[in-house]
Amino acid sequence: MAESGMIADYLTTLSAQLPAPVVEELADGLDQTCQRYLNQGLPPAAAARAAITEFGDPDVILASFTRLSPARHAARRLLASGPVVGGCWAIALITGRAWSWPIPVAARALFGIALASAIGLLARAAFGTRYRSIRRAGTAGCAGITALDTTMLVTTAIIIPAVAWPAILAMAASAARVTFITRILRPVLQG
Amino acid sequence: MRGEELKGHLDALLLAALEDGPRHGYAVIEALRQATGGQLDMATGTVYPALRRLERAGLITGSWSVVAGRRRREYQLTAAGAETLDGRRSAWRDFAAMINSVLEGRPWPNPA
Numbered sequence: 001m002a003e004s005g006m007i008a009d010y011l012t013t014l015s016a017q018l019p020a021p022v023v024e025e026l027a028d029g030l031d032q033t034c035q036r037y038l039n040q041g042l043p044p045a046a047a048a049r050a051a052i053t054e055f056g057d058p059d060v061i062l063a064s065f066t067r068l069s070p071a072r073h074a075a076r077r078l079l080a081s082g083p084v085v086g087g088c089w090a091i092a093l094i095t096g097r098a099w100s101w102p103i104p105v106a107a108r109a110l111f112g113i114a115l116a117s118a119i120g121l122l123a124r125a126a127f128g129t130r131y132r133s134i135r136r137a138g139t140a141g142c143a144g145i146t147a148l149d150t151t152m153l154v155t156t157a158i159i160i161p162a163v164a165w166p167a168i169l170a171m172a173a174s175a176a177r178v179t180f181i182t183r184i185l186r187p188v189l190q191g
Numbered sequence: 192m193r194g195e196e197l198k199g200h201l202d203a204l205l206l207a208a209l210e211d212g213p214r215h216g217y218a219v220i221e222a223l224r225q226a227t228g229g230q231l232d233m234a235t236g237t238v239y240p241a242l243r244r245l246e247r248a249g250l251i252t253g254s255w256s257v258v259a260g261r262r263r264r265e266y267q268l269t270a271a272g273a274e275t276l277d278g279r280r281s282a283w284r285d286f287a288a289m290i291n292s293v294l295e296g297r298p299w300p301n302p303a
Contacts, residue, residue, distance in 0.1 A: 021255075025216060025264045026239055032217040033235065056234020064240035068247065 006048045007034065013058045017131040018065055019191035030055055066131045070187035071138025075125035078145060078177070082119070085173040089152065092170035101159050111151065118144030135191050142181045142188060149174040197233055201241055202250075203279035206272050209251060213267040215258075216242060242266055250275055 007030060015023040033054055037047035055061070066072070092098075118141050125138035153174055156167055163171075197204070208214065208222040219242065220235045245251045250272035253264050268276070291297050 021264075022239070022243075024262060026236065028215070028261060028263055029217045029220070029235070029239060033220075054234070055236035058236075060234060061236040061240065064237050065243070068240055068244055 006045070006052060007031075010052050010055070010058060014061065017062050022065065022191075026055075026061070062131060063129075066129060066134065069125075069131055069134050069138070070184065070191070071125050071135045071142075072128070074181070074184045074188050075122040075134075075138045075141055077180070078141070079119070079122050079126055081177065082122075085149075085170075085177055088166070088170040088173045092156070092164075092166040095164060095166045096160055103155070103159070111148070114144060115148055118148060131191075135188070138188055142185060146178055146181050149178050153178075197231075200283075201233075201238075202245060203276065203283065205238065205241055205245060206250060206268060206276040206279070209266055209268045209272070210276065213265045215263045215265045219266070245272070 010030070011023060011027050014026055018026075030051055034047050034051035037050045038044065040047075042050060121137045121141035121144060125134045125141055128134040128137060153171055156163070156171060160167055204223055205219060208219045208226070214222060216239050220238050223231050242251065242253070246253045246266065249269060251266045251268055253266050255262050256265050257263070288297075
């Protein structure tokens with residue numbers, strides 16, 4: 001039927017980006033809107049068209065949900081707090097003379113690349129415009145930052161012989177960030 | 192009333208629509224339509240993200256129920272939502288009184 005095809009096309013546009021429960025709710029609302037027009041005596045195709053028009057441009061709806069994306073909010077908070085955690089580690093590494101630590105150059109380079117990739121993913125999630133890619137980038141960025149923080153925590157605990165206060169502060173900052181990510185991971189994954 | 196004119200007021204309208212009890216998204220839209228005599232001209236699809244935003248802010252809670260074999264998300268005002276609605280109502284009365292005093296030459300209600 002033409003009317004169900006129109007509504008299905010509309011919902012397909014939304015479901016390409018939004019999580020299933022959100023689309024389910026929108027589908028229910030659209031169905032009831034269409035039903036109201038049918039009850040008013042409109043033919044099915046006209047009722048479907050009127051319901052879609054009343055519901056509005058799917059891009060506007062997608063943009064509204066994108067602004068609410070938990071992944072976007074998580075990425076923005078991690079990007080905002082990043083310089084503080086990074087600053088703590090910079091002080092800890094400089095005062096701890098990190099260049100003299102027995103860490104291979106390849107491992108240091110790998111860490112740098114991983115850090116840059118995680119920041120890039122978070123930036124994509126924070127400023128992206130497509131809901132689904134924001135969720136993917138945000139999830140990957142959160143996982144990357146967690147892995148990097150864990151690596152720093154373990155490495156520092158193993159390598160530094162006498163842990164000084166700058167390292168303790170940096171470790172506390174990383175631990176707090178890992179705790180934050182653990183707390184927000186569920187809504188990020190659920191979308 | 193056009194959608195653009197509603198900007199900044201939609202949250203208060205949605206909270207007011209939920210004041211009498213829990214409603215699902217379409218019922219909220221219908222309540223607004225009836226309360227305004229069908230004058231509300233807005234893309235109703237944008238009500239759903241607005242409801243999710245209010246839910247995230249803790250002003251309403253959402254839960255799924257099954258109606259006629261179909262899952263439906265229902266929203267309910269929280270205590271914080273009711274408090275926010277009171278505040279928005281009070282702010283709106285003050286705002287409307289101020290605008291009326293200018294546009295219609297009504298005296299500003301001075302408590303002193």
